[in-house]
Amino acid sequence: MAYLSVWTLTERVISIVFWGIVKLIFWPPIYQFVIIPGLAAAMVVVISIIWFERKAAARVQMRYGPWEVSPRLAGYLQLFADLIRYSFQEIIIPRTVDLMPFLTSPLFALLLSILPLAVIPVSPVKWTWPLTPSAMRYSVLIAAALTTLSPIFIVAMGWASNNRFATIGSMRETFLITAYELSAVIGLFSVVATVHSFDFTKVVAFQGGGKWLGLINPLALLATFIATLISTSAFPFEISDAENEIVAGPFTEYSGLMYGINMGSAYIKRWAMSILIALAFLGGWRPYIPPPNAGYVTGYLIPSLIVTAKAVIVMALMSFLRAVYGRYRIDQALHVSWKYVFALAIAGFGLAILEGYIL
Amino acid sequence: MQAGEVPKINMSSWEVGESRYLPGMEIKRLGKERFVVYIGPQHPGSGHMRIIIKVDGDVIVEADPDLGYVHRTMEKLSEGRAFIKIIPLVERMAILDACNVTLPYVEAVEKLLGLEPPERAKYLRVALCEINRIASHLYGFGIFGVFLGHSTMYMWGFGDREVLVELAEKLTGARLTHTYPIFGGVRRDAPQNFTDNLRKAIRYLRKRLDEYRKIFLDNPVIRRRLEGVGIVPKKVAVDLGLVGPNLRASGVEYDVRAIEPYEAYDELDFEIPVFEEGDSLARAWVRVEEIKQSLRILEQIADKLDKTKGQQIMHDRFWAKAPPLYKKVFEAEGRVKLMPLFAILRVPKGRSFARTEAARGEITYYVESDGKDKPYRVRIVSPSFRNAIMFKYVIPGHRIADLPAIYGSFDYFPPEADR
Numbered sequence: 001m002a003y004l005s006v007w008t009l010t011e012r013v014i015s016i017v018f019w020g021i022v023k024l025i026f027w028p029p030i031y032q033f034v035i036i037p038g039l040a041a042a043m044v045v046v047i048s049i050i051w052f053e054r055k056a057a058a059r060v061q062m063r064y065g066p067w068e069v070s071p072r073l074a075g076y077l078q079l080f081a082d083l084i085r086y087s088f089q090e091i092i093i094p095r096t097v098d099l100m101p102f103l104t105s106p107l108f109a110l111l112l113s114i115l116p117l118a119v120i121p122v123s124p125v126k127w128t129w130p131l132t133p134s135a136m137r138y139s140v141l142i143a144a145a146l147t148t149l150s151p152i153f154i155v156a157m158g159w160a161s162n163n164r165f166a167t168i169g170s171m172r173e174t175f176l177i178t179a180y181e182l183s184a185v186i187g188l189f190s191v192v193a194t195v196h197s198f199d200f201t202k203v204v205a206f207q208g209g210g211k212w213l214g215l216i217n218p219l220a221l222l223a224t225f226i227a228t229l230i231s232t233s234a235f236p237f238e239i240s241d242a243e244n245e246i247v248a249g250p251f252t253e254y255s256g257l258m259y260g261i262n263m264g265s266a267y268i269k270r271w272a273m274s275i276l277i278a279l280a281f282l283g284g285w286r287p288y289i290p291p292p293n294a295g296y297v298t299g300y301l302i303p304s305l306i307v308t309a310k311a312v313i314v315m316a317l318m319s320f321l322r323a324v325y326g327r328y329r330i331d332q333a334l335h336v337s338w339k340y341v342f343a344l345a346i347a348g349f350g351l352a353i354l355e356g357y358i359l
Numbered sequence: 360m361q362a363g364e365v366p367k368i369n370m371s372s373w374e375v376g377e378s379r380y381l382p383g384m385e386i387k388r389l390g391k392e393r394f395v396v397y398i399g400p401q402h403p404g405s406g407h408m409r410i411i412i413k414v415d416g417d418v419i420v421e422a423d424p425d426l427g428y429v430h431r432t433m434e435k436l437s438e439g440r441a442f443i444k445i446i447p448l449v450e451r452m453a454i455l456d457a458c459n460v461t462l463p464y465v466e467a468v469e470k471l472l473g474l475e476p477p478e479r480a481k482y483l484r485v486a487l488c489e490i491n492r493i494a495s496h497l498y499g500f501g502i503f504g505v506f507l508g509h510s511t512m513y514m515w516g517f518g519d520r521e522v523l524v525e526l527a528e529k530l531t532g533a534r535l536t537h538t539y540p541i542f543g544g545v546r547r548d549a550p551q552n553f554t555d556n557l558r559k560a561i562r563y564l565r566k567r568l569d570e571y572r573k574i575f576l577d578n579p580v581i582r583r584r585l586e587g588v589g590i591v592p593k594k595v596a597v598d599l600g601l602v603g604p605n606l607r608a609s610g611v612e613y614d615v616r617a618i619e620p621y622e623a624y625d626e627l628d629f630e631i632p633v634f635e636e637g638d639s640l641a642r643a644w645v646r647v648e649e650i651k652q653s654l655r656i657l658e659q660i661a662d663k664l665d666k667t668k669g670q671q672i673m674h675d676r677f678w679a680k681a682p683p684l685y686k687k688v689f690e691a692e693g694r695v696k697l698m699p700l701f702a703i704l705r706v707p708k709g710r711s712f713a714r715t716e717a718a719r720g721e722i723t724y725y726v727e728s729d730g731k732d733k734p735y736r737v738r739i740v741s742p743s744f745r746n747a748i749m750f751k752y753v754i755p756g757h758r759i760a761d762l763p764a765i766y767g768s769f770d771y772f773p774p775e776a777d778r
Binding site: 057063164168171172236239243246327330332 | 396509515584
């Protein structure tokens with residue numbers, strides 16, 4: 001080889017850069033935390049779900065809903081317009097707040113609500129797992145533990161705001177945490193009892209051939225679903241930020257982008273929980289089995305999109321309830337969650353143990 | 360200053376009796392773990408008023424309604440205006456209930472003038488009164504719905520109210536501030552196809568009321584929020600002097616339309632719905648039943664309007680003095696142009712009193728004239744003002760989340776209370 005052609009060199013550089021970018025994109029921590037099903041997908045899904053929520057409610061309520069911003073897309077761009085408006089709005093920080101927790105807790109709440117997505121598998125192919133195979137054995141446990149972290153920061157927000165409505169709101173949130181967390185975790189762990197493994201990949205593998213855990217154990221699915229509704233303050237459990245009672249609850253003093261983050265983090269938590277539900281109860285990527293030696297697309301992109309699609313359906317169902325129900329009072333919600341949802345979760349767990357013994 | 364420290368203010372010069380402070384400016388030390396929360400006046404669940412509540416945990420131990428944020432000195436302004444100009448002023452109290460709140464004023468002045476409106480004018484007045492009543496109840500339901508987080512009820516209430524607002528527009532020419540009843544009659548005759556539209560609207564609303572029941576009143580979440588909340592026993596309701604649907608929900612059969620019929624109500628066949636429970640749910644149901652009765656009244660009014668077609672809508676005493684052009688306009692367009700003599704109308708010396716049943720309860724007017732073109736005194740007692748007292752007695756003992764459920768069920772309307 002006398003000399004290296006300039007063109008060949010360029011080609012090589014381009015190919016190295018291109019494949020480097022592809023590798024970076026499909027590097028599991030980046031791909032799952034930032035792209036699908038992480039931040040980027042969550043953003044698109046949340047915006048679409050809010051749009052769907054508003055459109056569906058509008059249909060029930062004899063009106064158009066979002067329309068004016070982009071009539072051809074049925075007002076879809078309205079949400080992006082809102083997002084831009086939120087990002088450029090002035091952030092007013094009252095003098096009486098506890099500055100450090102006031103500023104940081106929204107960010108922590110947002111990050112922690114999306115963190116479970118960084119430890120779950122969205123494909124059976126080994127190299128796509130964000131954790132090492134030995135840590136993957138406990139992925140259900142780790143994901144469930146991570147979902148329980150974000151509410152603490154909502155309580156911190158209310159306390160740091162130094163506002164009475166915010167204090168009452170975070171007090172309500174505290175009561176609700178104790179009420180839903182146990183049901184949600186027990187509901188999720190019922191799949192562990194059936195499958196005899198804390199490994200999400202084994203949980204999904206178990207659900208092959210249409211044997212979805214949500215179908216054979218609907219009690220646990222229902223308990224997890226309702227607990228998720230309570231935890232993300234969806235109707236009829238929109239209690240800790242009930243507008244007509246306590247303005248915006250823990251978020252009363254927040255404005256501009258900070259308020260947008262707070263509103264978004266509830267939806268993003270709902271999204272993370274929907275992904276967990278899709279994996280644990282609705283078969284995950286299951287109708288699809290990647291071929292051996294699967295590449296980026298067949299081994300990672302397609303299964304993650306299947307999981308995403310299932311989670312979107314779960315989330316749309318959660319959002320539709322807005323048009324039908326009012327909101328419960330705090331004591332009634334606690335009554336519902338301790339007396340019925342918790343009992344449902346325990347019954348689901350018992351059923352799961354029984355099924356784990358039989359199947 | 361440290362938290363919880365009582366500020367030392369030298370107020371010795373203000374000492375009145377026991378209290379060291381001006382009334383309303385007392386500084387009190389609260390009990391441990393108690394909280395004062397100001398609900399309003401800029402609060403999504405308060406309207407133009409403030410309720411100062413003291414909470415022990417989540418339970419309200421004391422509630423203090425603070426009115427007057429939208430006081431517009433209507434009584435005082437009335438003393439400087441010609442009699443006819445007071446009608447558009449006082450209807451700003453409750454623009455969605457405009458006919459009901461101005462009618463007693465018109466009646467009181469008519470009593471002083473000693474005249475009685477013609478038959479058709481009475482039917483037209485009753486028609487607009489009932490249209491307003493339904494619209495006002497639907498508005499109340501909308502607000503009630505959004506207080507409980509039920510956005511569908513909010514949109515439905517406001518959407519269906521549009522039917523009635525448009526009906527009122529066809530009848531009077533204005534969507535809200537109609538200024539329809541004037542001394543001696545009404546301002547306009549009903550248009551050609553008014554009764555057909557009215558019957559169509561009645562059919563539509565009957566259908567819708569059933570859907571309201573399904574989505575709102577029989578909704579399990581809403582029922583749990585309302586049942587047994589904000590109970591006003593019969594005796595308390597009477598002692599506090601509640602009026603209107605709130606009183607009837609506590610088992611007292613009291614409706615000015617029935618006990619002292621005005622206009623054409625004595626010719627009409629309707630019932631007074633009464634509920635015994637006295638809770639928020641009963642107050643919601645009473646309004647639904649009242650809408651049904653109002654539809655019944657409107658049906659009869661539609662027949663009567665068809666029967667009296669083409670008859671006079673203005674009292675002879677004014678009509679006789681009207682220029683020929685006005686009579687031509689009336690024959691062509693069914694519209695009584697406001698005659699110049701109203702602007703210089705002198706009302707004979709005397710005092711009079713009139714009351715009607717507005718959508719939120721009994722409204723009373725006392726009008727005193729000293730023989731000039733302006734009244735000497737106009738005194739208004741509005742139903743919301745009479746209902747406001749119950750906030751103090753009904754809310755304590757409930758949770759903060761019950762506050763909107765109670766507030767909304769009383770259909771309290773601050774502009775009407777503050778006048």
